[in-house]
Amino acid sequence: MRSFRFHLLQQATNYFDEARVVGHGGFGKVYVGELEGKKFAMKRRSLESSQGQKEFQAEIELLSGLNHRNLVSLIGFCDEENELILVYEYMEKGSLMSHLYGSGKPSLLNWKQRLDVCVGTAKGLHYLHTKAIIHRDVKSSNILLDEKLHAKVTDFGISKPGPELDQTHVITEVKGSFGYLDPEYCKTMLLTQKSDVYSFGVVLLEVLCGRPAIDRTLPLEEVNLADWGKEMLRNGQLEQIVDQEISGTVKQRSLMPFGQIVARCLEDKGADRPSMGDVLRYLEYVHSLEAKKNALTRSVAMICVKISNVADGFSGPSTPHRVSPVLDDSIISVAGNSDEPVHDISAGSSDDETDHGISPGNSDEHDHNVSSQLIKPGISKALLRSNAKIFERYEDPDHGVSSELIGPGKRKALTRSDAKIFER
Incomplete structure (x- = not known):
């Protein structure tokens, strides 16, 4: 840990220029x-701050x-x-909050990027909990993103060492941010790791809805995001609260x-909440569903290239740009329009292949705007053979997704389904 001289930090920030x-x-x-040719962030205590030497x-x-x-x-x-x-x-890239709402958003995070951030944050919080540390101020402004949008948790000024092995809680005065505070902690002053879990649940809602934890410009029943979100979930109205900027892409x-x-x-009760380790596993499962959807989308795109090449008299992959414009717009429909049952995380879901919903029965034929003119007589058998080869050799270097996603016996069913879709 490095100790910096004040005059060096003055020079580094142009004497703490407001800009x-x-x-x-x-x-x-x-x-x-x-400093020394590299950028750093410097948090300077203000005279008005209620925090001081103790938090420092x-x-x-x-x-x-x-x-x-x-x-x-922390560098120094x-x-x-x-x-x-x-x-x-x-x-x-600044805070997660700045990407979700407010004026001057630096960029729009798509659904997969938001899931990436959630998983990364959960990993950081889980690590803290394994070290018996309670963050106590989990919120979207305390989750920062680097140049690759990787999430990192920050601001440990009011973090608290957790309970000893023979205890379940720490008795302490209530500290945190309004809108994120665990209601049980507020009532009892008993701080546990589940208090972080509650606050992180509010962050997950922010990610889904694209709005702040407290918004006094909204009708009274919607001001508190956690209360409103729970009510919408109880009423089965989850889809209605999804951020409009990504609602069309969330399956x-x-x-x-x-x-x-x-x-x-x-x-409401901490005992009923999952541990941060469980939350992390659940989020990784959801993330895997998105990864599989994207992998299948790319596989279908490869199939489309094969079809177009064969239909136009080409047999090799040397003409990757000959995909029909009609197919370009329907790739997502073919690969991602899935309505299979979802896992119930409260029951301890497994990653059994049969639950991933990769089956020929999940696609609605009316959603596939594929011109039958693209398929000429005699193409179907060639399509089946080329599909099988594609799925057998397919590998996604970004997610480590390989042909194992297509379980035994599903390749043939999937290729038959593809043939029917494209013939239509």
């Missing part, structure tokens, strides 16, 4: 500065003993001339289990 401010928190403003020392001591890819790294500190400054690695196969995770995290 260098990239964030605000309970401790103070966060500035971006450059707590964060230094806590982070100096932690090392995880989903936690923001400055404690001189009544200045308290923490120096962190710089997170290029039932991942939406419903994601909603189940949210509901369990937001249970």
Whole structure:
């Protein structure tokens, strides 16, 4: 852990120029500065802050003993001339909150990117819990994204060492952010790891809905996101609360289990909530459903190339741009329009192949706007053979998805289904 001189940090931030401010928190403003040719984030305590030397020392001591890819790294500190400054690695893409709502959003996160962020955050929080540390201020503004949109948890100023092995809770004054606070913790002052789970459930709702935890511009019953979200879930109206900017891309196969995770995290009693380790496993399952959908989409795209090549008199993959424009618009419909039953996470779902919904019966023929003119007489058998080869050799380097996704006996069914779709 490096100790910085104050004058160096002044120079690095152009004397704490307001133009260098990239964030605000309970401790103070966060500035971006450059030291030795590299960017860093510098959190400087403000005179108005209720946090002080105690929180400053707590964060230094806590982070100096932690090392995880989903936690923001503390590079060093400055404690001189009544200045308290923490120096962190710089997170290029800012906070998760800034990408979800508000004016001047830097970019729109699609559904898969949002799931990536959720999984990464859950990994960071799970790591903290394995170290017997309760974050106590989990919220979307405390989840930062690097240049590759990898999520990292930050702001450990009010984090608390968890209970000893023979205890279940820590008695402490209530601290945190309104809208994210565990109601059981507020009532009893008993802080547990399940308090973080509740707060993370609110973050999951923010990710799904694209709105803040508290929004006083909305009707009274919608002001508190957690309360409103739970009511909508109880009424079976999950689809109606999905962020309009991504609603057309969120499929039932991942939406419903994601909603189940949210509901369990937001249970009133901590004992009824899953552990962060369980939440992580559930989210990884939902993420795998999206990965499989994308893998199948790419497989269908490859099939389309094969079809177009054969129909036009070509036999090799040397003409990848000969896919029909009609097919381009229907690839998602063929691969992703799945209405199979979702796993019930409360029952301890497994990853059995039979539950992944890759079957010929899940596609509605009216959704496949594929011109029959693309298929000439005698093509079907060639299509079956080429499909089988495609699925046998297919591998997705991004997700580690291979032909194992298509279980034994499903390749033939899938190729028959594809043939029928394309003949139509």
